[in-house]
Amino acid sequence: MNKINETDEKLLCPIKYTLGIVGGKWKLPIICILSSGEPYRFNYIKKRLPEITNMMLTQSLKEMEASGMVGRKQFNEVPPHVEYTLTEKGKSLLKPLESLAEWGIENMHQEADNLSLCENCQAEK
């Protein structure tokens, strides 16, 4: 028996909490960029996500800061200088995300052309 079976909907809530943390279009890509552990500047992240607007990046980072996933360090210089990093809480989410990725890798290749979903990544067939 598995845990979800044992407690049924009682596990729904933590899963939804977790998925809420990475919800929205841009949080997961940002986490992947920050997963190196290095601090990165606003505009660096923006360059790595060419399609994102300032507004969406600001909003995503702000929400991830609020949920404790991302740390924000502001240097009081001109021009402004702000760095974002994954917090320990943020890093601890990488492991669960990896198990999602492993499942995806094992299952997405079974159907013919799911790889067409991957416009924005370089994963090989």
Add this chain to the structure above:
Amino acid sequence: MNKINETDEKLLCPIKYTLGIVGGKWKLPIICILSSGEPYRFNYIKKRLPEITNMMLTQSLKEMEASGMVGRKQFNEVPPHVEYTLTEKGKSLLKPLESLAEWGIENMHQEADNLSLCENCQAEK
């Protein structure tokens, strides 16, 4: 170093594939119900999800059938009798989901009142 760091965005795609499978408002609740491994009828699932409409349940089950997560068995009787079960692929997703749940349990209690999110589950404080 972790895998996400090693391959960066290359893991984004499988994660998004996986999250796409359980995306939408109702697929995760349905998976939790079906996680027992038992086959359940349309109206049974509907009773377990009092807020869902026929249309959303039909649509969710259909999409999960298309993605290979759910099996549909139709008995040709009157009145109609249809049973839904998790496929092997569906069951194999439970483990990764459990690791999301574990992370959620460890982290959602840190902030004061995240439990207020749990209107629909009976998780204790």
Add this chain to the structure above:
DNA sequence: CCGTATCCAGGTCGATACTG
């Protein structure tokens, strides 16, 4: 450089009514 404000389009989801 790092944001904010405003407005708008598209998609998801729900309400309601109906059917084999």
Add this chain to the structure above:
DNA sequence: CAGTATCGACCTGGATACGG
């Protein structure tokens, strides 16, 4: 019992322009 059809509300995200 197990669906379908139609319509509309809401909400997320994008475009654009501006500010400290």
